[in-house]
Amino acid sequence: MSDFRTMLAGFPYFNISENFFPNLRLQDGHNWAEEFIQNVVIPRLPEAVASHFPVEIGTVLVMFACAGVFVGVVPLLPLVLVLAERKVSARFQNRTGPMRVGPWGILQTLADGVKLIFKEDFIPPQGDKLLFLLAPYIIFACSFAVFAAIPFSEGILVSDFNIGIFYIMAISSVIVMGVIMAGWSSNSKWSLLGSLRSAAQIVSYEIPLGLSILTVVMLVESLSMQEIVASQSNGVFSWLIFRTPFAFIAFFIFFISSIAEVNRTPFDLPEAESEIVAGFHTEYSGMRFALFFIAEYANMFAVSAIAVTLFLGVWEGVLPGYDILGGFPGFVIKSMGLVFLMMWLRWTLPRLRVDQLMNLCWKYFIPIAFFNILGTGIWGLIFPEDTVISTSISCAIIYIGLIAAYKVAGRGIAQRPAPQPS
Amino acid sequence: MEFTLKTFIFYGFALMTVASALIVVTVRNIVHAAFSLMVTLFGVAGLYVFLQADFLAATQVIVYVGGILVLILFGVMMTSERFDMPIQVKGHIERGQLFLGGVIALALLMLLLTVIANTPAWKNLTDDGTELPPTTARIGELILNGQFLLPFEVVSVLLLVALIGAALISRKEVRD
Numbered sequence: 001m002s003d004f005r006t007m008l009a010g011f012p013y014f015n016i017s018e019n020f021f022p023n024l025r026l027q028d029g030h031n032w033a034e035e036f037i038q039n040v041v042i043p044r045l046p047e048a049v050a051s052h053f054p055v056e057i058g059t060v061l062v063m064f065a066c067a068g069v070f071v072g073v074v075p076l077l078p079l080v081l082v083l084a085e086r087k088v089s090a091r092f093q094n095r096t097g098p099m100r101v102g103p104w105g106i107l108q109t110l111a112d113g114v115k116l117i118f119k120e121d122f123i124p125p126q127g128d129k130l131l132f133l134l135a136p137y138i139i140f141a142c143s144f145a146v147f148a149a150i151p152f153s154e155g156i157l158v159s160d161f162n163i164g165i166f167y168i169m170a171i172s173s174v175i176v177m178g179v180i181m182a183g184w185s186s187n188s189k190w191s192l193l194g195s196l197r198s199a200a201q202i203v204s205y206e207i208p209l210g211l212s213i214l215t216v217v218m219l220v221e222s223l224s225m226q227e228i229v230a231s232q233s234n235g236v237f238s239w240l241i242f243r244t245p246f247a248f249i250a251f252f253i254f255f256i257s258s259i260a261e262v263n264r265t266p267f268d269l270p271e272a273e274s275e276i277v278a279g280f281h282t283e284y285s286g287m288r289f290a291l292f293f294i295a296e297y298a299n300m301f302a303v304s305a306i307a308v309t310l311f312l313g314v315w316e317g318v319l320p321g322y323d324i325l326g327g328f329p330g331f332v333i334k335s336m337g338l339v340f341l342m343m344w345l346r347w348t349l350p351r352l353r354v355d356q357l358m359n360l361c362w363k364y365f366i367p368i369a370f371f372n373i374l375g376t377g378i379w380g381l382i383f384p385e386d387t388v389i390s391t392s393i394s395c396a397i398i399y400i401g402l403i404a405a406y407k408v409a410g411r412g413i414a415q416r417p418a419p420q421p422s
Numbered sequence: 423m424e425f426t427l428k429t430f431i432f433y434g435f436a437l438m439t440v441a442s443a444l445i446v447v448t449v450r451n452i453v454h455a456a457f458s459l460m461v462t463l464f465g466v467a468g469l470y471v472f473l474q475a476d477f478l479a480a481t482q483v484i485v486y487v488g489g490i491l492v493l494i495l496f497g498v499m500m501t502s503e504r505f506d507m508p509i510q511v512k513g514h515i516e517r518g519q520l521f522l523g524g525v526i527a528l529a530l531l532m533l534l535l536t537v538i539a540n541t542p543a544w545k546n547l548t549d550d551g552t553e554l555p556p557t558t559a560r561i562g563e564l565i566l567n568g569q570f571l572l573p574f575e576v577v578s579v580l581l582l583v584a585l586i587g588a589a590l591i592s593r594k595e596v597r598d
Binding site: 128131161163167170173180181192199203206 | 453454457460476477479480481483484487488489491492493495496499500557558
């Protein structure tokens with residue numbers, strides 16, 4: 001099964017020679033895997049072998065190896081995030097969280113993983129066996145394929161597509177197929193209800209998500225991740241979130257829609273424990289359940305990383321020329337900050353009702369996102385170049401807007417009747 | 423024809439598309455057919471990438487897999503008579519349906535063959551070493567510079583009409 005996973009996750013690596021997929025070219029237009037073969041492997045071989053060395057097949061093998069490293073390393077991320085979630089939730093509820101396994105309980109997730117491996121792999125006999133087995137792999141592969149286009153740092157970008165951000169949207173829209181597959185093949189009403197809720201939610205929230213990405217694409221004038229990085233290289237005020245007031249609004253729409261896309265509280269209707277047991281993965285146990293779990297936390301990090309890429313300056317530092325909050329550590333810190341924000345929201349807010357969920361999306365986010373696109377267009381006409389003046393005006397508007405929002409929200413809270421002691 | 427890894431992968435995609443398409447039309451279980459259609463659509467997206475249409479490939483996945491196929495499955499799951507009964511196509515096919523379907527398929531085949539025969543100068547884009555600029559910019563220019571502006575607008579009005587129609591049909595009757 002692991003070969004199957006590698007193959008799916010390795011899909012974007014099918015970039016054999018320079019003109020193979022010209023519009024999906026790698027960084028700087030050259031192929032690092034082929035160069036590795038040409039410069040490192042071939043000189044070390046005996047001459048008789050070297051002239052017959054199958055470069056193309058070797059290239060593909062190197063790429064598969066890299067994909068394997070990716071598939072091996074990224075699951076470590078959920079290992080950290082699951083523990084972080086439990087610790088954060090414990091803090092929010094005035095508990096200590098896991099404390100027994102290892103110092104401060106840091107090995108708890110590892111122990112849980114071992115437990116999940118040894119659990120019985122139960123397949124519902126009345127369900128659809130083939131689809132039931134296939135569903136976790138689709139979700140897992142799609143959430144990992146997203147990582148191929150995320151620019152972690154200057155040298156760490158697996159593949160720079162011309163359509164980078166669009167590729168991410170396309171791949172992550174396939175996840176919902178896996179969810180439906182899991183829900184239907186389990187032959188359980190909780191699963192089916194959960195998967196239908198999930199499908200409705202994800203399809204709806206993809207629209208404000210896409211529209212807020214469009215705001216960024218309009219500012220950068222490219223879908224390529226490299227271009228998005230390059231346009232934010234000039235310190236904190238060149239980050240796209242501060243470029244126009246509309247991008248500032250788009251960031252919040254993007255972030256909230258992302259939370260809905262990854263099915264987390266307050267948008268966790270597909271998995272609502274108090275209503276439908278565990279939603280689409282009710283019937284899964286053991287390692288198959290763990291795959292869903294890993295995919296969920298990998299997704300959570302992925303959407304935070306995408307938000308950082310699009311709005312918060314990718315791996316560029318706060319000051320131009322200085323490496324404060326920059327590079328790979330900076331990227332991870334920023335992404336983890338957003339992940340923490342998601343956890344904070346999860347343990348603070350109650351779950352939305354279905355009608356509230358749909359109202360929020362269709363009556364608020366989508367009109368605001370369309371207004372954003374219009375506004376970004378007008379802003380681009382007024383300020384064709386990104387200058388100090390345009391940035392100052394933008395920041396001033398954002399500041400005034402935040403103050404006004406604070407005042408309005410504060411007045412709403414002040415007018416509410418004080419809770420009566422019972 | 424030189425048989426390189428590239429042709430190997432191309433035939434992989436082609437096989438994936440054709441085989442899963444055959445499964446779509448032969449399998450009895452509608453849900454299996456729908457999920458098989460997903461593989462077909464992925465295969466077609468892969469073929470688009472070979473044609474250097476990267477934007478089209480991603481759009482194919484977003485629109486057909488992430489949108490239309492989800493709606494098809496939604497429809498299948500909502501309209502099945504009973505949840506715990508397998509959803510299957512009836513074994514018996516009417517002769518009239520067979521005839522009509524055959525005629526339409528034959529007409530489509532003839533149309534495609536005519537287009538293939540009448541396309542001048544098939545050339546392999548990747549072999550002459552020219553690297554094409556990103557397709558997104560060219561698509562945007564062609565749509566907004568007037569050449570395809572009218573079809574684009576007509577299609578968007580059509581979609582708007584469909585949207586309003588769907589909202590009208592699904593709207594609850596308001597009683598006063």
